[in-house]
Amino acid sequence: MSQQYGIEASESVESLKAAVDRRSNDLFDQLYAMRYRPILDAVGLTVAFIAFALITGFFFTRQLGRSIESLVNAAREVSRGNLESEAPILSGDEIGTLAQAFNSMTRRAEADHGIQDIRATPC
Numbered sequence: 432m433s434q435q436y437g438i439e440a441s442e443s444v445e446s447l448k449a450a451v452d453r454r455s456n457d458l459f460d461q462l463y464a465m466r467y468r469p470i471l472d473a474v475g476l477t478v479a480f481i482a483f484a485l486i487t488g489f490f491f492t493r494q495l496g497r498s499i500e501s502l503v504n505a506a507r508e509v510s511r512g513n514l515e516s517e518a519p520i521l522s523g524d525e526i527g528t529l530a531q532a533f534n535s536m537t538r539r540a541e542a543d544h545g546i547q548d549i550r551a552t553p554c
Contacts (some may be wrong), residue, residue, distance in 0.1 A: 498526040502533060514541040 508516035
């Protein structure tokens with residue numbers, strides 16, 4: 432009988448050791464996750480911020496490029512002698528202000544050109 436109690440006690444000790452090992456492993460995993468979770472969150476937020484900045488920059492650059500390209504095309508038309516060419520005002524920023532100034536300048540040049548044509552016409 433004492434041998435039976437020894438076997439049961441040994442099995443109880445083994446099952447207790449296994450339960451403690453499982454619990455300590457669970458605690459270790461929780462502590463490990465708590466330690467590295469803020470780092471993983473920071474990395475995730477950094478990646479998300481960089482992606483947002485790249486996408487926003489791409490669209491901003493694209494819009495800026497369109498505005499400048501339309502202004503350059505209008506300037507080319509004026510350089511060819513087409514004083515009726517106007518630059519489209521695509522935004523309310525500095526490029527839009529520049530397009531307004533360009534259009535004002537071409538209207539003035541066109542008006543001045545008309546006055547010169549009248550003066551040059553023989554009576």
